[in-house]
Amino acid sequence: MARGDKKTKRGKINRGTYGVKRPRIKKKVRAEDKINVDKDPTVKR
Structure with missing residues (x-):
């Protein structure tokens, strides 16, 4: 269960x-x- 382990969260972060x-x-x-x-084209100002 270290940094290089593919199946752990820490290993996923490392990779x-x-x-x-x-x-x-x-x-x-x-x-x-x-x-x-402010994106409605039907509103007139």
Whole structure:
């Protein structure tokens, strides 16, 4: 169970890979992107 072990979280971090022990963190969608603030072409100013 060291840095080079392929099946541990520390080994995945060391190798720079992902897997069951180290899942990827998904980016959260911001509320502004969902609403489309200041991007609606129908609004006239």
